[in-house]
Amino acid sequence: MKLFGAIYDKTMAWSQHKFAAAWLSFVSFIEAIFFPIPPDVMLIPMSMSKPHMATRYAIYTTIASVLGGIIGYFIGLYAFDWVKGIIVDWGMQANFDKAMNWFETWGVAIVFLAGFSPIPYKVFTICAGVMQMAFLPFVATAAISRFARFILVAKLSAWGGEKYADKIRRSIELIGWGTVVIAVIAYAIYTFVK
Template identity: 55%
Template sequence: MKIFTPIYDKALIWSQHRRAPAILAGVSFAESVIFPIPVDVMLAPMALSQPKKAFYFAWLATIFSVLGGILGYWLGQIAYEPLVQPVLESLGYMGHFDRAQQWFMEWGFWVVFLAGFSPIPFKVFTVAAGVMSVAFWPFVLAALISRGMRFFLVAWLMRVGGPMMDKHLRNHLDTIGWVTVVLAVIAYLLLR
């Protein structure tokens, strides 16, 4: 069943909208605090459809993701019990949050770096960093480097890959989409 290809085609059209950079900035900010959709879903089509602006889009995503991470950090520091904890519980992120706290105790700074670059929910780690009172400036530095590496990698792949990348994505998109859904469900069941 092909449902991901039409969504991808729509994302390519939306990526050329005049307000797409502002939406990318908003999504990047929100994804670091609470929004469940990864930034790459918007960044990749934007970089693919406008390759000359790919690195600009990566900078935009990086800056606003780090700003959102700073908000997540301060929410963890200031409003964890009354505001953040109920939201984490309602979204089913408490297991992730508990694991994030354990990882912070073991690895500190490097956890932020890993979470910023990997598909691990970054928002959980921004809040956990605040709750655990991780040193603020190293947190910001780790977020800036790791989010930048991730978003610039996506932008570079789309810019260099161009039409060939589009062709490969289009040919395998539904398979990738369904595999991702299955892996997400398995991960959710295992981490619950």
């Protein structure tokens, strides 16, 4: 069944839209608060289709993500009772408890790790507020780690450019279905071990 090729083509078309940078910023902002899809999904094709704009896209993504992280921080600081119900309803209590334990152990270093890695950033922005982490170190660490991640993603995507876009397009079904299989296996293992 061919599914991922059409999605890939649509994503590449959106990456060249005149409002693509605004959408990238919006997705980056809301991802740091609640949205489940990381901005890389837009940053990669945008940087591939316009390599000369990759650094600018990484900067837009970073600024929007840090601003969203600040909102997440204040949600954790002032509205955690409201958020706690959502965490329980969405079945994320165990993940949230684990993140809180990491905060107690690692402090500001965990913000750097969460900002640079594919770990859901929104969990850590809210946890930082709940833990009443010092605000300026939180913002500085978030800015450094998010920029490091997004500039790396953007520059690697720009370096590959259109030549890799064509190669990825030819293999997209294998990549897409392979990712689904790996995710299902990982989930099954996690559920079994748990």
